[in-house]
Amino acid sequence: MPILSIKNLSVKAKDSNRKILYNVSFKIERNSTHLLIGPNGSGKSTLAQTIMGLPRFRVTEGKIIFQGKDITHFPASKRAKMGLTLAFQEPAYFEGIKIRDFLKAGNKNPSEKDLKKSLRLVGLEPDEVLSRYIDKTLSGGERKRIELASVILMKPKVLILDEPDSGLDIIIYKELYDILENVKEETGASILLISHREETGLISQKASFLNKGKIVLTGNFRDVMRKYCQSIGRKKLCRKFQSNL
Numbered sequence: 603m604p605i606l607s608i609k610n611l612s613v614k615a616k617d618s619n620r621k622i623l624y625n626v627s628f629k630i631e632r633n634s635t636h637l638l639i640g641p642n643g644s645g646k647s648t649l650a651q652t653i654m655g656l657p658r659f660r661v662t663e664g665k666i667i668f669q670g671k672d673i674t675h676f677p678a679s680k681r682a683k684m685g686l687t688l689a690f691q692e693p694a695y696f697e698g699i700k701i702r703d704f705l706k707a708g709n710k711n712p713s714e715k716d717l718k719k720s721l722r723l724v725g726l727e728p729d730e731v732l733s734r735y736i737d738k739t740l741s742g743g744e745r746k747r748i749e750l751a752s753v754i755l756m757k758p759k760v761l762i763l764d765e766p767d768s769g770l771d772i773i774i775y776k777e778l779y780d781i782l783e784n785v786k787e788e789t790g791a792s793i794l795l796i797s798h799r800e801e802t803g804l805i806s807q808k809a810s811f812l813n814k815g816k817i818v819l820t821g822n823f824r825d826v827m828r829k830y831c832q833s834i835g836r837k838k839l840c841r842k843f844q845s846n847l
């Protein structure tokens with residue numbers, strides 16, 4: 603049984619009543635990484651927030667099934683308790699608090715041992731970072747790691763990451779994929795990874811291509827990337843996915 607199934611989901615924005623997603627369906631298998639790719643404005647963040655149950659959006663048709671349960675109308679807090687987690691894009695609100703306190707701010711009240719373990723999992727040395735502050739002295743890569751450590755502490759069953767690689771330079775985002783692979787192995791979670799970067803193919807078992815609010819194709823990474831680069835007209839990228847088959 604898949605851990606998460608999206609079935610014929612149509613979604614509107616509550617404030618403007620605009621329809622954003624049309625009849626979206628796909629499944630995420632247990633302990634796998636599923637890539638969601640699509641141009642800007644295609645509805646990726648809307649889908650992520652709808653799965654999480656954030657109140658900006660309204661499901662008009664379809665279902666979200668998590669661990670066999672229909673959660674379509676559950677509040678976000680209940681989904682979070684069940685093990686759905688959406689990583690915040692920016693831990694900026696927490697500017698100025700200690701990393702230890704930031705990590706404890708999640709609702710699971712982690713032990714010291716868990717705190718340290720989560721930091722090691724993202725490649726940080728606990729003794730060096732626990733008493734530091736979240737401030738400008740942290741690099742972009744360090745921030746991203748700390749954000750991921752906080753998510754690991756929530757013991758997610760499905761971890762939704764909305765463009766975690768945006769704004770990171772090339773070396774750091776490649777490292778990020780390694781870290782995600784570790785997180786998946788160590789926590790047993792599944793990952794819904796929203797990204798434009800072709801390097802994500804190295805860690806994604808399946809992929810879905812979303813365009814104008816509709817799923818164009820779900821399948822293995824190469825087939826989906828080929829379709830994606832054809833429709834966005836990137837010839838060079840297309841050649842790469844055609845020749846390497």
Ligand SMILES: Nc1ncnc2c1ncn2[C@@H]1O[C@H](COP(=O)(O)OP(=O)(O)O)[C@@H](O)[C@H]1O
Nearest residue numbers: 615617618620622641642643644645646647648
């Ligand atoms: N509250 C809203 N009212 C109207 N349109 C919205 C609202 N929120 C998002 N949209 C539109 O929905 C589309 C999808 O947005 P989004 O999910 O952020 O796309 P992506 O994450 O793929 O870039 C965009 O055209 C965006 O402008």
Ligand SMILES: [Mg+2]
Nearest residue numbers: 646647648764
């Ligand atoms: Mg987005």
